[in-house]
Amino acid sequence: AQSVTQLDSQVPVFEEAPVELRCNYSSSVSVYLFWYVQYPNQGLQLLLKYLSGSTLVKGINGFEAEFNKSQTSFHLRKPSVHISDTAEYFCAPGRDSSYKLIFGSGTRLLVRP
Amino acid sequence: NAGVMQNPRHLVRRRGQEARLRCSPMKGHSHVYWYRQLPEEGLKFMVYLQKENIIDESGMPKERFSAEFPKEGPSILRIQQVVRGDSAAYFCASSPERGRARTEKLFFGSGTQLSVL
Numbered sequence: 731a732q733s734v735t736q737l738d739s740q741v742p743v744f745e746e747a748p749v750e751l752r753c754n755y756s757s758s759v760s761v762y763l764f765w766y767v768q769y770p771n772q773g774l775q776l777l778l779k780y781l782s783g784s785t786l787v788k789g790i791n792g793f794e795a796e797f798n799k800s801q802t803s804f805h806l807r808k809p810s811v812h813i814s815d816t817a818e819y820f821c822a823p824g825r826d827s828s829y830k831l832i833f834g835s836g837t838r839l840l841v842r843p
Numbered sequence: 844n845a846g847v848m849q850n851p852r853h854l855v856r857r858r859g860q861e862a863r864l865r866c867s868p869m870k871g872h873s874h875v876y877w878y879r880q881l882p883e884e885g886l887k888f889m890v891y892l893q894k895e896n897i898i899d900e901s902g903m904p905k906e907r908f909s910a911e912f913p914k915e916g917p918s919i920l921r922i923q924q925v926v927r928g929d930s931a932a933y934f935c936a937s938s939p940e941r942g943r944a945r946t947e948k949l950f951f952g953s954g955t956q957l958s959v960l
Contacts, residue, residue, distance in 0.1 A: 734885070736885075739883075766951070771953060772953055773846065773847060773849075773934070773950075773951040773952045773953040773954065774886075774934065774936075774951035775951070776949070820885065820886070822885075822886075829876055829888070829891055829899075829938070829949065830888045830899075830902070831886075831888065831949075832885070832887075833878075833880075833885030833886040833887070834885045835883060835884050835885045836885060
């Protein structure tokens with residue numbers, strides 16, 4: 731069975747500081763990996779995705795994530811956060827051609843001035 | 844082009860009542876998916892529908908829950924005789940096509956927060 735763990739439920743950080751949101755997944759088969767972001771009172775938006783190829787994936791708003799197969803991780807990073815990055819971030823591995831994404835419990839990023 | 848629209852945004856029901864959650868997919872999308880997020884948990888897949896067809900309901904509870912996506916109108920997630928454990932955020936997503944690309948093109952609504960008193 732496939733599962734996903736987001737190790738931090740909440741990450742407070744000061745504006746312009748770097749941030750890493752951790753995600754580990756378990757799977758015995760190839761996966762697709764996604765990060766979604768949910769801004770307050772809005773729906774989930776796709777931030778970035780790993781399907782194949784380069785393990786370093788760049789997404790919107792300056793975020794990037796690195797697929798590490800040996801550590802089964804897909805941590806999300808940003809070198810300098812803004813107040814507007816305050817949101818809930820969800821990691822979601824998916825099986826090949828599956829809409830049954832398995833979402834993590836989410837990490838709330840709180841950016842303080 | 845409006846996004847996925849869900850209503851109501853918040854729904855309060857007493858135990859034993861019925862809850863009806865609506866989802867209008869993005870224009871041009873014919874595939875709808877419902878997910879549920881229980882408190883402190885991630886979203887979990889419930890059901891996948893196309894127009895007038897249920898494709899996959901493997902994530903739906905066996906009783907009290909049903910979903911439809913009629914030829915005309917929004918998709919409806921219906922919960923009969925609600926219990927406190929049904930309190931959750933219910934998200935709808937839509938996509939324009941089937942197959943491998945489907946997962947890459949999921950667009951989510953803002954969700955409906957159901958509270959059962």
